[in-house]
Amino acid sequence: MDGNGPVIPNFGQGDACVTGDHTFCWGWVRDHWSDTLGPALWQHVELTAVAVGIGFAIAFPLALLAHRFRKLEQPLGAFSALLYTIPSIALFQLLVPFTGITWTTVEIALVAYTLVILFPNVVAGLRSAPPDVVEAAEGMGLTRLQVLLRIELPLALPAIVAGLRIAVVSTISIGTIAAFLLPKGLGYPIFVALGNPIPFKTEIYAAGGLAVGLALLCDAGLVVLRWALAPWTRLARA
Amino acid sequence: MSSAAEIVFDRVTKRYPGRDEAAVDDLSLEIPAGAFCVLVGPSGGGKTTALKMVNRLIPFDSGEIRIDGRDIRTLPLTELRRGIGYVIQQVGLFPHMTVGDNVATVPRLLRWSKRRTSERVIELLELVGLEAADAKRYPSQLSGGQRQRVGLARALAADPPLLLMDEPFGALDPITRHRLQTELRRLHRDVGKTVIFVTHDIDEAIQMGDRIAILREGGVLAQYATPDALLADPVDDFVAQFIGGDRALRRLALRTLDELPLRPGESGPRVAPETTVRNAVSLLLELKADALTVADGDRVLGSFRLADASELL
Ligand SMILES: Nc1ncnc2c1ncn2[C@@H]1O[C@H](COP(=O)(O)OP(=O)(O)O)[C@@H](O)[C@H]1O
Ligand SMILES: [Mg+2]
Numbered sequence A: 001m002d003g004n005g006p007v008i009p010n011f012g013q014g015d016a017c018v019t020g021d022h023t024f025c026w027g028w029v030r031d032h033w034s035d036t037l038g039p040a041l042w043q044h045v046e047l048t049a050v051a052v053g054i055g056f057a058i059a060f061p062l063a064l065l066a067h068r069f070r071k072l073e074q075p076l077g078a079f080s081a082l083l084y085t086i087p088s089i090a091l092f093q094l095l096v097p098f099t100g101i102t103w104t105t106v107e108i109a110l111v112a113y114t115l116v117i118l119f120p121n122v123v124a125g126l127r128s129a130p131p132d133v134v135e136a137a138e139g140m141g142l143t144r145l146q147v148l149l150r151i152e153l154p155l156a157l158p159a160i161v162a163g164l165r166i167a168v169v170s171t172i173s174i175g176t177i178a179a180f181l182l183p184k185g186l187g188y189p190i191f192v193a194l195g196n197p198i199p200f201k202t203e204i205y206a207a208g209g210l211a212v213g214l215a216l217l218c219d220a221g222l223v224v225l226r227w228a229l230a231p232w233t234r235l236a237r238a
Numbered sequence B: 001m002s003s004a005a006e007i008v009f010d011r012v013t014k015r016y017p018g019r020d021e022a023a024v025d026d027l028s029l030e031i032p033a034g035a036f037c038v039l040v041g042p043s044g045g046g047k048t049t050a051l052k053m054v055n056r057l058i059p060f061d062s063g064e065i066r067i068d069g070r071d072i073r074t075l076p077l078t079e080l081r082r083g084i085g086y087v088i089q090q091v092g093l094f095p096h097m098t099v100g101d102n103v104a105t106v107p108r109l110l111r112w113s114k115r116r117t118s119e120r121v122i123e124l125l126e127l128v129g130l131e132a133a134d135a136k137r138y139p140s141q142l143s144g145g146q147r148q149r150v151g152l153a154r155a156l157a158a159d160p161p162l163l164l165m166d167e168p169f170g171a172l173d174p175i176t177r178h179r180l181q182t183e184l185r186r187l188h189r190d191v192g193k194t195v196i197f198v199t200h201d202i203d204e205a206i207q208m209g210d211r212i213a214i215l216r217e218g219g220v221l222a223q224y225a226t227p228d229a230l231l232a233d234p235v236d237d238f239v240a241q242f243i244g245g246d247r248a249l250r251r252l253a254l255r256t257l258d259e260l261p262l263r264p265g266e267s268g269p270r271v272a273p274e275t276t277v278r279n280a281v282s283l284l285l286e287l288k289a290d291a292l293t294v295a296d297g298d299r300v301l302g303s304f305r306l307a308d309a310s311e312l313l
Helices: A026-031 A033-068 A070-085 A088-099 A103-127 A131-139 A144-180 A187-195 A201-229 B047-054 B077-082 B099-103 B105-109 B114-127 B132-136 B144-156 B174-191 B202-208 B227-232 B237-243 B247-252 B277-287 B306-312
Strands: B007-014 B024-031 B036-040 B062-067 B084-088 B162-166 B194-199 B211-216 B220-225 B291-296 B299-305
Touching: A026 A033, A026 A201, A033 A070, A033 A103, A033 A144, A033 A187, A033 A201, A070 A103, A088 A103, A088 A144, A103 A144, A131 A144, A131 B084, A144 A187, A144 A201, A187 A201, B007 B047, B024 B047, B024 B062, B024 B211, B024 B220, B036 B047, B036 B202, B047 B062, B047 B162, B047 B194, B077 B084, B077 B105, B084 B144, B099 B105, B099 B114, B099 B132, B099 B144, B105 B114, B114 B132, B114 B144, B144 B162, B144 B174, B174 B202, B194 B202, B202 B227, B211 B227, B211 B237, B220 B227, B220 B237, B227 B237, B227 B247, B247 B277, B247 B306, B277 B291, B277 B306, B299 B306
Parallel strands: B036 B194, B036 B211, B084 B162, B162 B194
Antiparallel strands: B007 B024, B007 B062, B211 B220, B291 B299
């Protein structure tokens, strides 16, 4: 390799496509699925699932509390909104002194974002039960808990799923930034490719495309989930 | 056919926090078991408040409400409510449940068997003029009138001895409203429950009620009487004005010819026995006739003259 030519890292035996840095090289993708893209995709799924899972596990009970004790909604909502205003990279940096350059740091930051998205959505969902519906339920002798479980929660489902869709898609997208901290997730191949004097296009497109595909797939999955769990929302209004 | 409950309001007062005027002021009212009692009055007269105190959706400050002699505040809240049918103008059907599941709500709370519940749902849908097949539909697939029918079926599900209805037909078009009014009257005759029915429409009150309680602003009971007594003797100017004009004719509309002592023999054009006295008078004037013959098919019951109408007033 001489000093003047394009500097392409040695990804095994790069073929002409790779060494010429053509727009997209399927061969490279095939060769590096098992050592680069596959693991990165799997890490990304894990990153997202853990962040949304924990975010939901925290947001849901908080939303129930805010719903039950209306005075709590303001402070809880303000706190989570504050988190949202901190740029993600800054939040990673803020956490490093406490949790180090670790997977935990990344997850804490991502959980904070899912929380901000999920909390108001679940609260809004619980509020979406029309007052006359709740009044009828109470008038018929449903207890508070029964009103929550049989009326308010089912009616909150569409809003909860809507919140999950935004949370999942944005976590998948923000999750790529985790590569600034750790060599993990779909952000990492992009990070590496960008690090070349001439960015390696195939790797960027492949990892980026996987992130987009993952987001679309999860989103579609949640739409199907809503369709299955909330059959009444399928009907056209009479 | 179930039992009906007697309801007594005993000097009940309710004041909302931060308001000087009472919403319901020292209200005393005895509603006999099986009666159809209408609370009527101008908007803000405390009708809704009075109604919701009965199933304790609204707490009151003083006085007592008794159902069959028992102070409602001594009963467990859910037990009290499960024994009272509640119908509101906005209906409040559960949008995520089918019609059948909506109607089955209280039977399920009471842990009826599956079989008994589903049989009851079908029975009720037919009682309120819907079809068994409607049980599988969702509320959003129904018209306004159908929704209110489901609301009524849901309230009747566990055969409660008392039915509370807050302007149930207020949001319906006039034709549907009239049909449902007629059917509710029939239903009341058939199922024999005590009904407390709120409306701001005096004509609806007169058409529906056995007894009418007129509430004026400030939640004060202005008069409590049968429709006939109300039209005959309004206690004061407020009531007279609220009821409106044509009082004599409206009283005549409450009676049908077959309820009257008719004159013997046949005289003049024939009319059916269920003709109201008001319509009979109208016919006499229209046909310039002296008398009408009241006949049930071929059987002549007697005859009716204009003078007989004024005898009733
Ligand atoms: N939740 C409430 N808080 C304060 N005031 C109320 C409330 N509900 C009703 N009121 C007042 O109480 C009075 C009676 O209201 P309401 O019972 O709804 O009358 P109606 O049903 O006859 O229209 C009105 O002056 C109304 O403004
Ligand atoms: Mg009202």
